[in-house]
Amino acid sequence: MEEPLIYLSPAGRWLILGWTFALGAAIGSFLNVVAYRLPRGLNLSRPGSRCPSCGRAIRWYDNVPIAGWLWLRGRCRECRASISPRYPIVEAIAAVCAFVVAWAGIYDMPEVDGLAYALAPVWIAWRLVLVFVLLCAALLEWDGNVAPPRMALAAGLVLLILPVLFPGLxxxxxxxxxxxxxxxxxxxxxAAMLLLGLLAWPQIQTTYRHGEMGTGATAVGQMMLVGLTLGMAGGSAATALAAVGVLICLAAACFWSPAARFGWAAWLLAGTLCWTAMASVALARWPERFADPSRTLLVAGVVVAAAAVVSRLLPSRPALTPGDA
Ligand SMILES: [Zn+2]
Structure with a gap:
């Protein structure tokens, strides 16, 4: 067999994985800022990061994602006020999300004269748009806020334009x-995810009490983004998993109220990551199960409808106070 034109060594693969991990942590750091400033109507880029306690600017070398918090042992360098572990946790989650996507991008792309490796970074960026929009929405939901519809619209445009610009996808x-x-x-x-969203509507209403978090249309919009990117089989699988996950959290919230903070965006993110990590294995092992997209959709429809019926037996999600996390 001929040597591929662009050969990626194991070290090269780990370099890409490590780089994407670091990029994910940096994006997580930005999402922390977005989740705090967006609901308060503050500018996202100015001023730079400040200590919430003493208001002094955080030095660039203390602002390194994850590591900065660790070497300051969770305290401000100036006033020693403690800084929430939420920041490094979100950065670590974002880094792991990016790592999973990069892993799939590198290992699931077939090598055709090295072309796939040239395409892998584009694919990774494309899938990360979906992943980070869902993570951002999940953070906003965690605090009892709602993701603005313009975020899903902008993501939808990017998710459509990239495959047009890069037909290789x-x-x-x-x-x-x-x-x-x-x-x-x-x-x-x-469109099929829109149908699933309508089937899930009774459950969405239970999740987001009337007036508490908008209309729940955002959740349906996010399902459509997942369908657009993952296709019928992946979108159906991720949405069905989200419906079950949200149902479990609604039930758990009866005993442990923080469970209610895991909303649709968090579970759609979990479903998207599961599909990203498992799709090649699932499609290789059970090709007949995913061969007919309408069948996967039908199974998902049954799961979503059942979850919606059961969710009506549960009390509404407890009210969340925006901004106290
Ligand atoms: Zn301080």
Whole structure:
């Protein structure tokens, strides 16, 4: 067999994985800022990070994601006020999300004269747009806020434009698990997720009490983004998992109220990551199960509808106070 044109050594793979991990941590750091400032109507870029206690600017070398918090042992360098562990935790979650996506991008892309490796960074960026929009929405929901619809709209545009600019993302030689399924199929998958969202509507109403967190339309919009990106099989699987996850959290919130903070965005993110990590294995092991997209959709529809019926037996999610986390 001929040597591929661009050969990626194991060290090269780990370099990309490590770099994406660091990039994810940095994006997580930015999402911390977004989750705090967006609901308060503050500018996202100015001023730079400040200690919430003494108001002094955080030095660039103390602002390194995850590590900065660790070497200051969770305290401000100036006033020694403690800084919430939430910041490094979010940064670590974002870093792990990025790592999972990079792993799938590197290992699920078939190598055709090294072309796939040239395409892998584009695919990783494309999938990360979905992952980080969901993570941002999950953080906002955690605090009892709602993600603005313009965020999902902007993400939807990027998720559509990238495969147009890089047609390789939908090339026939790209594995089914990482391929963009074309505008028609992806549009159909997004429309199917809208249907699942309507089936889940009773559960969405239980999750977001009337007036508490907007109309829940945001959750349906996020499902459509998941369908657009993962296609019919992936979108159905992620949405069904989210419906079950949210139902479990609604039930758990009866005994332990913080469980209510895991909303639809958090569970759609979990479903998206599971599909990203497992799609190539699932498609290889059970090709017949995913061969017919309408069948996966039907199974998801049954799961979502059942979860919606059960959720009506539960009390509404307890009210969350925006900003106290
Ligand atoms: Zn301070």
């Amino acid at each position: 939908r090339a026939p030689w790209v594995s089914e698990s990482v391929r963009f399924h074309g505008l028609v199929d992806s549009g159909a998958a997004a």
